[in-house]
Amino acid sequence: MSSATTTSRRTFLKGSAATTAGLVIGFHVPFLSKQAIAQGLATSIAPEVNAWVVVQPDDKIVIRVARSEMGQGTLTGLAQMVSEELECDWAKVTTEYPTPGQNLARQRVWGNFGTGGSQGIRGSQDYVRKGGAAARMVLIQAAADEWKVPVAECAVSKGVITHGPSKRTTTYGKVANAAAKLAPPKDVPLKDPKDWKVIGKRLARLDTVDKTTGKQIYGMDLKLPGMLNAAVKDSPVFGGKVKSVDDAGVLKRPGVVKVLRVGDSAVAVVADTWWRAKTALDALKIEWDEGPNAKVSSASFGETLKAGLDAKDAVVGNSVGDAPAAIASAARKIEAVYSYPHQNHACMEVMNATVKWTPEKCEVWVPTQNGEAAHAAATDAAGLPAAQCEVYKIHLGGGFGRRGATDYVRQAVNIAKQMPGTPIKMIWSREEDMAQGRFHPVTQCKLVAGLDDKGEITGLHMRISGQSILAGVAPQNIRDGKDPVVFQGLNPPGPEASIGYTFPTLLVDHAMRNPTTPVGFWRGVNLNQNTIYLESFIDEIAAATKQEPLALRRKLMKNHPKHLAVLNAVAEKIGYDKPAPAGVFRGLAQTMGFGSYVAACAEISISKEGALKIHRIVAATDCGNAVNPQQIEAQVEGSFVYGLSAALYQECTVKDGRIEQTNFADYPTLKLAEMPKVETVIVASGGFWGGVGEPTIAVAAPAVLNAIFAATGKRIRDLPLSKHSLKA
Amino acid sequence: MPKLNVNGKMLDYAADDGTPLLWVLREQLGLTGTKYGCGIAQCGACTVHIDGVAVRSCVMPASIMTEKQMITTIEGVSADGSHPVQRAWQALDVPQCGFCQSGMIMAATSLLKEKPNPTDKDIDEAMTNICRCGTYNRVRTAIHTAAKEMAAAKSGAAPKKVAELGKSVLNIEHVAGGQA
Numbered sequence: 001m002s003s004a005t006t007t008s009r010r011t012f013l014k015g016s017a018a019t020t021a022g023l024v025i026g027f028h029v030p031f032l033s034k035q036a037i038a039q040g041l042a043t044s045i046a047p048e049v050n051a052w053v054v055v056q057p058d059d060k061i062v063i064r065v066a067r068s069e070m071g072q073g074t075l076t077g078l079a080q081m082v083s084e085e086l087e088c089d090w091a092k093v094t095t096e097y098p099t100p101g102q103n104l105a106r107q108r109v110w111g112n113f114g115t116g117g118s119q120g121i122r123g124s125q126d127y128v129r130k131g132g133a134a135a136r137m138v139l140i141q142a143a144a145d146e147w148k149v150p151v152a153e154c155a156v157s158k159g160v161i162t163h164g165p166s167k168r169t170t171t172y173g174k175v176a177n178a179a180a181k182l183a184p185p186k187d188v189p190l191k192d193p194k195d196w197k198v199i200g201k202r203l204a205r206l207d208t209v210d211k212t213t214g215k216q217i218y219g220m221d222l223k224l225p226g227m228l229n230a231a232v233k234d235s236p237v238f239g240g241k242v243k244s245v246d247d248a249g250v251l252k253r254p255g256v257v258k259v260l261r262v263g264d265s266a267v268a269v270v271a272d273t274w275w276r277a278k279t280a281l282d283a284l285k286i287e288w289d290e291g292p293n294a295k296v297s298s299a300s301f302g303e304t305l306k307a308g309l310d311a312k313d314a315v316v317g318n319s320v321g322d323a324p325a326a327i328a329s330a331a332r333k334i335e336a337v338y339s340y341p342h343q344n345h346a347c348m349e350v351m352n353a354t355v356k357w358t359p360e361k362c363e364v365w366v367p368t369q370n371g372e373a374a375h376a377a378a379t380d381a382a383g384l385p386a387a388q389c390e391v392y393k394i395h396l397g398g399g400f401g402r403r404g405a406t407d408y409v410r411q412a413v414n415i416a417k418q419m420p421g422t423p424i425k426m427i428w429s430r431e432e433d434m435a436q437g438r439f440h441p442v443t444q445c446k447l448v449a450g451l452d453d454k455g456e457i458t459g460l461h462m463r464i465s466g467q468s469i470l471a472g473v474a475p476q477n478i479r480d481g482k483d484p485v486v487f488q489g490l491n492p493p494g495p496e497a498s499i500g501y502t503f504p505t506l507l508v509d510h511a512m513r514n515p516t517t518p519v520g521f522w523r524g525v526n527l528n529q530n531t532i533y534l535e536s537f538i539d540e541i542a543a544a545t546k547q548e549p550l551a552l553r554r555k556l557m558k559n560h561p562k563h564l565a566v567l568n569a570v571a572e573k574i575g576y577d578k579p580a581p582a583g584v585f586r587g588l589a590q591t592m593g594f595g596s597y598v599a600a601c602a603e604i605s606i607s608k609e610g611a612l613k614i615h616r617i618v619a620a621t622d623c624g625n626a627v628n629p630q631q632i633e634a635q636v637e638g639s640f641v642y643g644l645s646a647a648l649y650q651e652c653t654v655k656d657g658r659i660e661q662t663n664f665a666d667y668p669t670l671k672l673a674e675m676p677k678v679e680t681v682i683v684a685s686g687g688f689w690g691g692v693g694e695p696t697i698a699v700a701a702p703a704v705l706n707a708i709f710a711a712t713g714k715r716i717r718d719l720p721l722s723k724h725s726l727k728a
Numbered sequence: 729m730p731k732l733n734v735n736g737k738m739l740d741y742a743a744d745d746g747t748p749l750l751w752v753l754r755e756q757l758g759l760t761g762t763k764y765g766c767g768i769a770q771c772g773a774c775t776v777h778i779d780g781v782a783v784r785s786c787v788m789p790a791s792i793m794t795e796k797q798m799i800t801t802i803e804g805v806s807a808d809g810s811h812p813v814q815r816a817w818q819a820l821d822v823p824q825c826g827f828c829q830s831g832m833i834m835a836a837t838s839l840l841k842e843k844p845n846p847t848d849k850d851i852d853e854a855m856t857n858i859c860r861c862g863t864y865n866r867v868r869t870a871i872h873t874a875a876k877e878m879a880a881a882k883s884g885a886a887p888k889k890v891a892e893l894g895k896s897v898l899n900i901e902h903v904a905g906g907q908a
Contacts, residue, residue, distance in 0.1 A: 071825030071861040090903045204821055204894060204902040211826030212817040213809040214761015214802035218827060221760035229755075254744060275751035276744065348765050348773060348827040348860050397763070397827030398860050430766045630821065630900050634866065638824060641862025664770035664858060673852035675864040 046173075047180040049138060051098075051109040052082055052131030059159055059173035061088045063132075065095045066103070066110040067120045068369050069207060070399035071638075072693045073631040074120035076205045078128055080627055081121070084198040085132030085191060088172060089158040095206060100375035101390040113371035116404045116521055118594035118691020121627055125689050130188045135179075137188065142179035143170050193625065193686060200684075202630040207395075219352045219367040219394040224423040227354070228257055229274035230415050231281040232426055234266040234436050237290040237657035238516050241265050246285040256280045262414045270419065274427050293516045293657040301442060301515040301654065302339070308465025308511035309337065309446040315480070315512075317487030321505035323450075326459030330450025334544050336537055338447070339718045340529035341651040343440040344659075345522055346667060349397020350433040351408040355416035356423040357382060362389045362413060367396035369404040377406035381413035400642070401521035405438045405473070431662045438520025439652055439659075441467035443486075445533040450505075455545035457556075459505035462490065462533065468512050469526070472519035486510045488526040489591045489698065490534065493560070495688065497527065497593040500563030501538070501556040517654060523642055524697035527593035532647075535589040535702035536717070539709060549588055549706065550576060562622055562685065563592055566599040569620040569681045574601045584615060587706030589699040596690030597622040597683075602676070602703040606711045610727030614644070614674070614704060619696055620681040624688035635692045636680040643700025645669040648721045668722075731795050734759070735804030738795065749785040749793065750774045753801060761802035761830045765858070772857030775831035776801050782838035782854075802830035805837060812887065813837050816874035819893035821900055824861035831857050836871050845875050866898075873897050 046056040054062040063082045069075040079095050103110050111127055112119075136156065143161040144151040153164050159172040193199075210216040235241060245267055247259040255276040262268050267286055271277035308314075327333060353366040355378075362382035368374040368391070375391045382389050396403055412426040428436070443466030450459040468483035477483075488497040490508045499506075522528075538556075542549040550571055557564040567590045571577075580586050583605050590599035600619040606612055619636050626632055649668040653660045661667040705716050708726065716724055729740040732749075734757060741756040748767075753759040753776070762785060765773030769784040776785045777800040778793070793799070805811045809818070813836050816822075823829040832855070839846055839854040846854070851868050859867070873893060881887060891902035 071823070073824070202899055202901050204818075204900050207826075208818050208821050208823055209809055211823035211829050212814040212833060213805075214759070214830050216826050217760070218763075220764065221754075223758075223760075273743075273751065273755040275747050275755060346860060348771070348825065348858070349763070350765075396825060398825045400860070427764075430768075630898060634821065634824060634863070637865050638862030641864060642860065645860075663768055664766050665768060669858050669860065670862075670864075671858070672855045672864040672867060675868075678865060 046176055049135040049176055049179050050131060050184060051106070052128060053086060053135035055139070055172045055176035057173045057176070059089070059092055059171050061086070061093045061159070061172070063093060063095050064098050064110065066098060066113050067124065068113070068115040068371065068393055068396060068399065070115065070369065070396035070403065072120065072635060073205055073628065074115065075207055076203065077121050077627045077631065078124065079206060080198045080201070080203065081125055081128045082132035084196055085129045086136050087156045087158070090198060090203070092159065093206065097393045099390055099392060100371035101387070103372065104375065104386060114373070114404065115369040115399070116401055118693040118695065122595050122689035122691050129190050133188045133190055134184050137185045138179040138182040139172050139175055141182055142175040146170070146175065146178065199625065199627050201628065203628055205631065216395060218349050218397045219354065219365065220349055220397070220427055222354045222365055222394065222425055224354065224356065227423040227425055228270050228272060228419070229277045230268045230270045230424050230426040231274060231277040232262060232266055232268040232411060232415070232428065233281055233286065233432060235288055236435050237288065237293055238518060239293045240291045240657070241289045242267055243287040243289040250280045250284050253280050253283070258419065259284065260415065260418050262411055266411065268415050268426070270415070270424065274425070278429055290657060296516055296657050297655050298653045304513050304515065305339070305442065305444045305465045308513040309444060309463055311465070311511045313511055314463065314509035315482040316507065316509045317484070318490055318492050318499065318506060318508040320503065321459070323459040323461050323505035323507035326505040327448055327450035327461055330458050331453040332451040334449045334451065334541055336447050336540055336717060337444060338533045338536065339444040340442060340532065341719060342442050342517055342654070343522060343646055343650045344434055344437040344652050344661070344667060345400040345402035346434070346664070346669070347398030347400060347402055350428045350430055351402070352425065352427040353409050353412035354423060354425040355412045357413065357416040358421050360388060364389070364391045364409060364413065365394050366391060366409055367394045367403060368409065369396070369399045369401070370406070373404070373406050374409045377410045378413050381410045382417060400523040401525070402438060405520055407436070407438070430664070434662050434667060435659050437652065437659065438518050440522035440528070441469055441519045441526065442515060443467060443529055445529070447533060447537040449537070449541055451545065455547070457503055457541065460503045462508045463511065464509070465511045465513055467514050467519050469519050469521060471512060471514050481512065483510070483512065486526055487530070489530040489593050496595060500560045500590055500592055502559045503556070524694045527591060527695065527698040528643070528646070528701070531589060531591040531698035532702045532705065535591070535699070536705055536715070539706045540715065543709070553588065553590065562597045563590055565685065566590060566597045566620040566622050566683055569683050570599045570601045570618050573620070573679060573681050574603070574618040576601065585707045585711035587703045587708070587710055589702035589706065591695065591698045593695045593698060594691035595623070595688065596692060596695045598695045598699050600696070600699040600703040602707045604704060604707040604711060606708065606726050608728065610725050612708065612721070612726060614676040616677045616679070617703065618679045618681065619699065620683055621692060621696060622683040622685050623690035623692050624684065624686060626682050626684035629682050632682055632692045633680045636696045637678045639694070639696035640678055640700045641670050641675065643697035644704065647701035647704060647719055651720050730791065732757070732790065732793055732799060733795055733797060734799045735801060741790070743790055745791055746789050749776070749788045749790045749799070752790040753785065759801050759803055763827055763830060765828065770858070771828070772831040772835060773828050775834040775857065777834060777838055780838065780841055782835045802833060805833065811837065812877040812881065813840065813870070813874045815887070815890050816870040816877065816893060819890045819900070819902070820866050820870045820873065820898050821894070822863050822866040822870050824863055828857055828859045832859065832867055836867070836874070839871070840875060840878060844878060846871060869897060
């Protein structure tokens with residue numbers, strides 16, 4: 001339970017279903033650092049075997065997971081990876097997060113905490129498996145030492161170590177203390193994939209039960225002793241500042257403790273409950289200095305981007321031969337301009353963070369996709385040395401890239417710093433969350449194809465004009481004016497986000513045009529719009545040259561066997577060689593990104609009134625090694641909800657410098673009734689590790705858009721679809 | 729002091745007039761399983777039952793509730809997560825981030841009370857909650873699974889184990905008991 005020692009170290013939260021006034025959070029400490037153990041603080045706690053594994057005396061296995069769980073199943077997937085090599089009993093596995101502060105103190109023993117770019121498995125598979133293997137090796141060593149027998153005579157299965165010749169047995173739990181004292185092995189071989197027993201299994205997630213009972217604690221649910229609540233409003237115009245605040249009436253409201261400035265652009269109200277803080281904030285009279293962006297709009301951004309389509313200042317992302325020359329001399333040209341809007345991540349759980357600041361220590365409880373970045377932001381905002389700041393990661397109610405940013409962490413620390421010693425839970429309203437997004441970048445794309453007199457493609461030029469995420473969030477990574485992330489899915493052949501077609505000549509270039517809207521990594525990132533552009537245009541070429549879309553793709557994909565394999569898998573599963581049911585039309589799309597190859601075929605119909613019905617989607621994914629197929633299926637299905645919500649409904653428009661959409665009423669999402677049947681084909685070709693949380697989103701929209709064209713002859717080139725009539 | 733009848737208990741609370749039931753549940757009564765998602769009855773994360781009927785508590789002032797109206801939150805669905813809907817959810821690993829799932833489960837239990845054997849169309853109409861992770865298809869499958877379990881229980885059959893349901897419906901292997 002709660003004590004000064006435990007809260008100042010590892011405050012690990014366990015949901016506690018209090019039913020009467022005041023939520024009680026039980027603090028318990030399943031894990032302490034070696035230093036803490038050396039200080040005798042954890043006499044009843046098992047020592048860690050290594051950074052990744054703790055074995056308790058009752059043989060319960062605690063696996064440390066550095067990446068954040070936000071629904072994508074990484075907690076379970078990474079535990080499977082460690083467990084595979086550890087040879088423990090899966091039924092005894094639990095997980096826990098190490099803290100960013102501990103990672104810093106221990107020379108980043110857990111590596112990168114960042115959870116984005118579908119990196120959970122593929123970015124840490126090597127060292128987490130080695131962590132499991134190294135723990136197994138010292139555990140067996142400890143048993144062999146105790147028995148005074150050679151290690152080679154010992155074997156382990158499900159955490160039970162057996163000495164072959166004497167048939168003696170012991171368990172991981174019994175030798176864990178001794179193993180913890182052994183030097184880690186230098187050479188840590190990993191299993192041959194053919195021997196995997198846990199990787200590849202359709203295992204149930206480790207974190208489901210509490211999510212069905214209301215016990216799962218999210219950032220928003222925290223309650224610390226003496227805690228107050230904060231509601232905050234930042235300048236609705238990006239780059240604006242607070243001019244004045246009239247708090248006279250608000251300070252008299254019941255429960256309101258303080259009205260304060262947060263930096264120069266935001267105002268917060270602190271009250272005993274969040275509802276009181278929020279309603280007081282709504283009543284507060286704030287005058288804004290709207291600054292230089294007061295008049296920008298989606299229309300003005302659009303003009304800027306349009307000018308970039310023909311501008312000279314473009315950087316090249318992929319080039320084969322001389323595409324402009326080939327196109328200039330082509331017998332025939334096809335040209336189209338596409339665009340993609342701003343979108344908000346709209347996590348179900350709005351941004352929030354809880355902070356306790358004292359002159360000696362700053363503690364932050366936060367749902368974050370990047371514990372280390374949150375720690376750095378908190379340290380900076382707290383004005384304290386890094387060693388005096390700690391971040392406790394709380395389960396995320398969705399992330400989708402939004403929670404990789406640290407703006408809200410910084411804000412909460414800023415508020416708490418103005419109220420030393422009082423824990424402050426800052427929660428945004430949905431309206432604030434919509435206004436202060438880190439939006440999907442806006443881009444436009446002009447595609448021009450040159451065709452010879454037989455209709456064969458001689459060259460393709462894709463000119464992307466628009467917003468760079470790196471320029472907005474990590475400008476130090478822009479080299480020679482180039483943001484490499486802009487070209488996702490259009491890269492030259494290679495292991496990441498490579499284009500799946502071979503054209504005689506090709507030019508993909510980018511004219512960077514950065515609207516003032518803050519930009520962010522939005523699940524699927526630039527693969528989303530790039531795949532819409534290219535896959536729609538491939539269909540346009542097919543239509544213009546009277547070729548069947550699958551046949552044209554197969555012709556262009558001969559040199560790209562992995563891309564082609566998932567497309568073929570989709571075609572086979574949907575029965576592409578047979579006609580669709582009467583009135584139903586098909587559309588295809590394929591792409592590669594986040595290390596994986598994906599394809600989809602959508603079957604849709606359009607009613608006389610122009611209503612779209614998506615009946616069925618077949619999707620294939622080649623992620624190399626499939627760690628947990630049932631969770632891959634869940635991610636693929638979910639990707640269609642996220643991708644189709646975006647394609648059908650979602651656009652954040654800017655007027656007078658501010659985002660116009662305020663809530664789910666004007667920023668709708670796909671609902672269950674609209675959800676098509678999704679059939680997932682996992683093509684695990686082995687030999688590599690690809691991500692699964694994001695790539696499929698990119699094929700959702702173009703598969704449906706191509707099917708809409710097949711049904712209506714209407715080519716949708718700007719989203720969302722709700723702007724267009726599909727009526728015949 | 730005003731009282732609310734929540735999960736079978738009469739509970740005192742203190743809140744300003746107009747405070748939505750959602751925030752009384754969360755901030756006064758400590759029942760944080762009910763979530764804030766939008767505040768305008770669009771997303772359904774705040775769904776609770778009032779006399780068995782699913783309502784969105786974020787737009788319902790607590791002060792209009794009488795002591796006779798029985799409020800059920802996710803914490804009151806069962807003492808131990810063993811309601812057939814909860815078991816179906818666990819068996820099929822429905823939740824991803826899980827944030828919307830309390831509301832989903834409240835909407836589903838209300839639907840099944842009204843329509844023990846719902847059609848897909850019934851599910852379409854009743855389940856208007858928003859899920860950003862995209863769990864809709866598993867939600868649908870889990871409702872059908874729970875409906876079958878509830879029908880079987882009515883005819884005297886013993887409830888199937890979560891592991892058995894998971895294996896038979898989506899071929900999911902339940903080896904661990906989960907973290908709870």
